[in-house]
Amino acid sequence: VDLSTSIAGVSLPNLFFNASGVWCQHESELKELLNSESGSLITKSATFEYREGNPSPRYVPLPAGSINSMGLPNEGYEYYLNYAKNYDYTNNVKPLFVSLSGLSLQDNVKMVEQFVAADLPCILEINFSCPNVPGKPQLGYDMDAMENALKVLAPIVKKPFGIKLPPYFDIAHFDAVAAIVNKIDNLAFVTCVNSVGNGLAIDFETETALIKPKDGFGGLGGAMILNTALANVNAFHRRLNEGKKVIGVGGVTSGKEAFLHVLAGASAVQIGTQLKEEGPVFFARVKKELEEIMQAKGYKSLDDFRGKVKTL
Numbered sequence: 547v548d549l550s551t552s553i554a555g556v557s558l559p560n561l562f563f564n565a566s567g568v569w570c571q572h573e574s575e576l577k578e579l580l581n582s583e584s585g586s587l588i589t590k591s592a593t594f595e596y597r598e599g600n601p602s603p604r605y606v607p608l609p610a611g612s613i614n615s616m617g618l619p620n621e622g623y624e625y626y627l628n629y630a631k632n633y634d635y636t637n638n639v640k641p642l643f644v645s646l647s648g649l650s651l652q653d654n655v656k657m658v659e660q661f662v663a664a665d666l667p668c669i670l671e672i673n674f675s676c677p678n679v680p681g682k683p684q685l686g687y688d689m690d691a692m693e694n695a696l697k698v699l700a701p702i703v704k705k706p707f708g709i710k711l712p713p714y715f716d717i718a719h720f721d722a723v724a725a726i727v728n729k730i731d732n733l734a735f736v737t738c739v740n741s742v743g744n745g746l747a748i749d750f751e752t753e754t755a756l757i758k759p760k761d762g763f764g765g766l767g768g769a770m771i772l773n774t775a776l777a778n779v780n781a782f783h784r785r786l787n788e789g790k791k792v793i794g795v796g797g798v799t800s801g802k803e804a805f806l807h808v809l810a811g812a813s814a815v816q817i818g819t820q821l822k823e824e825g826p827v828f829f830a831r832v833k834k835e836l837e838e839i840m841q842a843k844g845y846k847s848l849d850d851f852r853g854k855v856k857t858l
């Protein structure tokens with residue numbers, strides 16, 4: 547069976563890679579992803595300057611997933627620009643994605659301009675949905691600000707790029723966001739979903755929040771968000787113009803959920819919580835599990851079933 551796919555006109559040997567933020571802040575982690583069976587890799591969302599991020603504990607696994615309020619810890623965009631400059635695009639079969647998450651539109655413009663000036667084959671995923679920077683409401687929930695940002699950034703990027711979206715929970719929001727995305731010609735993909743923002747995990751015995759930042763409020767990930775993720779993947783798959791793709795992320799803990807993400811319309815699948823918990827060996831497992839599912843169902847490639855979820 548064939549697990550290959552393409553995003554933004556670039557081919558991936560298989561549909562799996564990390565969700566930005568997980569196993570990708572430092573070069574040593576990115577090297578482990580490169581040496582894993584993932585089909586690609588993406589860097590931690592970068593800001594203009596280095597950021598320590600929020601105080602720990604800031605990530606905790608939960609019975610059905612995870613909660614995090616990392617606070618955008620990253621090495622600063624020049625670290626990732628340098629990594630992207632040194633990446634061996636010729637001999638690595640895996641394309642490189644770079645995530646940018648500026649604290650302002652000006653910062654996003656400055657970072658994008660530097661990447662465009664470097665003229666590299668890496669693909670930009672601009673993060674409109676970080677829920678954990680105190681005092682910074684996320685762009686993904688401000689439709690006018692998001693449209694304005696896209697109208698400023700898309701012409702600078704020129705090449706195909708993507709955006710990381712938060713989960714939406716209202717059909718009117720799916721309609722509104724898809725209408726904005728469809729206006730931007732070189733917006734080649736949307737990545738759905740970022741963590742379900744501002745959940746709260748409390749320990750029953752100690753009667754205390756599990757993470758330190760923001761009174762314990764943080765983004766939810768993992769198994770518990772699978773059905774929200776599938777809905778967002780399918781909603782945008784149904785609404786986006788021909789040629790625009792959806793990368794699915796949220797709740798993939800085995801080949802089965804990866805299959806469901808593709809059935810919902812995903813062209814690639816990112817892994818967050820399960821990668822954090824199991825490590826990069828997870829890519830070998832999830833690949834094998836998906837191959838076995840496809841074999842059992844008689845599918846030879848992802849195109850055979852992508853987006854073909856049936857309704858009653």
Ligand SMILES: O=C(O)c1[nH]c(=O)[nH]c(=O)c1I
Pocket residue numbers: 567591614615616617618619647673675676677678679740741765
């Ligand atoms: O707290 C974070 O660093 C973080 N955490 C998330 O769950 N999603 C994001 O986009 C980010 I930038």
